[in-house]
Amino acid sequence: MLGRDGWAGLAVLTASLVLFGLTLGLEGNPMVPIGPGFYPRIVLGVTAVLAAALVIADSLASKRRAPPRGASDYGLVASMFALFGLYAGALSFLGFRLSTLLYVAAANALLAPPRSARGWARVALVALLTTVVVYLAFERYLLVLLPRGRWTGF
């Protein structure tokens, strides 16, 4: 029975073998006789060997330590990742200002759910301040052109 390390090693082993297979289809170049697949094959070969060693070491481990039990909130982590994914996707459609305002408000409310109207007002204020300060600092002062929205036009 494989443990956490074993499964991680197996995943890396599979990925490196698949990529190794893909390097075999890379065409050579007359300018560089070694070819673009030479170095990747070494790296992927080493990675595969190390991953296989991890799988073997894990399966041979006689005493497996139980994973530490703590009050980990993985649901919150997953929600935060999902929210950031939505934010990254929304940037192209809603633009920086609107999507940042919504993202900061949503993430803030997710991490510390407001329990009163005052709490919601604080969330809105933090979102507005973050958006305005970052926008002004980068667009106006540092001349960084932040993403514009296809739907909103700003």
Place this chain on the structure above:
Amino acid sequence: MFELLGAGLANLMQVKYLVPLALGTLAGIVGGALPGVTITMTIIVVLPFTFGLDPLQGLAAMTGVYVGGSAGGLVTAVLLGIPGTPSAIATTFDGHPMARNGEPGRAVWLGIWASVFGGMLGGVFLIGATGPLAAFALQFGPWEFFSLFVLALSMVAGLVESSVLKGLLSGALGLVVTILGSDPVMGRERLTLGVPFLEGGVPFLPVLIGVFAFAQIMSEVERAGGVERAAQGAQRALSLAASHVKVLWEIVSRPFLVLWASFIGVLIGVLPAIGGSAANMMAYDQAKKFSRRPEKFGTGIPEGVIASEAANNANVGGSLVTIMAFGIPGDAVTAVMLGALTIHGIQSGPLFILQNAQLAYGIFAAYLIAHLLMVVILAVGARWMLRVVTVPKAALFPAVLVLCTVGAYALNNTMANVYILLTFGLLGYAMVKTGFPLAPFILGVILGDQIEINLIRAIMTDADPWLFLTRPISGLLIAASVASVVFALWQHRRQQRRLAQRADGDADF
């Protein structure tokens, strides 16, 4: 050298450089004081603000963050017993008991002044050693550079605490990232996996930002509330009054301790990716071993605070040496600085100090001045620094992630970097959860292209692969790589055996 340093100091005294340096130092102190926000995260947040600045302004701000961050962690470590950064962990051992014994001002100022002494000694090494080491590295051919980068990677992978195998695999995974997208020699597409944003290769800054920022923030989110609860006592105002003469005397009357702790800090800084967290612990351990009263350590004695703080600031000087002389980042903070150099089209490595003397000595000057600014900022604001830890993480983390997004996007105004940020954020968190160390991975991503370029160059110059072993410096570096891995394996085995013996001993009773 002294002329250039004098010119650098005079240059840095101009308002246009002094302001970013002071703001960077302040940001570093605040970031360092915030538990759960490391110097790496602070410098990642500061990075996008430096895009519009000239190279020296940007690097001065970053140097300020690095120096300030190394000292900022001590305030919360001493007053709350919560190290603001991992580099202040050992400071809590004696700093906090000293504060609890009714001497918070003495404890904080011992830490601040020890940081200054350690930092200045690190500065002497930085200024004195960078040039000669860079001149030595100029003799290197592609064989030596290849072997040097392999040594850096194997050392980092071998020195991780958890598992040597995982460290090596993590470094190899970092190298895998660099083979995706494009071939660095001819620029031809390879292994894009049909993903359009991989066509140009994977830029290392979004990877670095994603891996570190998400791994850290999500780990904090996972155990939400812990930091807030610990910081509840931070509201009260404290008097940090202390006699500076007495505090300074306590430090200068222990010259061996200061020198030895600083030496350890510099040495660990020079070794890639070990960082201030190891430096302060090791210096504390050494101080205890050399002390005539080791039993007093942990009860609030000055030696513990001095050793820890002198080492973690001297560590900054050591880290800067490796990046400026060899182009190898000593830790994640210098990796971001390397990225900032790249953004401005400056190539780090042995030629850096020759081709950019003004910039290099500007960084040295910024390093020295940042220590003085740190003292001024902490003298004015140390008592208010405690209130910083009461900033709600729920408001802070989304803002940090927005700045990370802007930082990744603004590198070349493309959304592809934001997607890379998210992808590697997920990977970074997964690596932390599966116990894979991040430092070798990042070093692999940073050095991967250079390893490939130098390998190809070496083979194209002479196809004989034995040259990697028969050229003296290259052979020595390869031997050191093998030795570092063997040593790490031996050390790991020994530790496992001791743990097993201890477990057996416990079972007997």
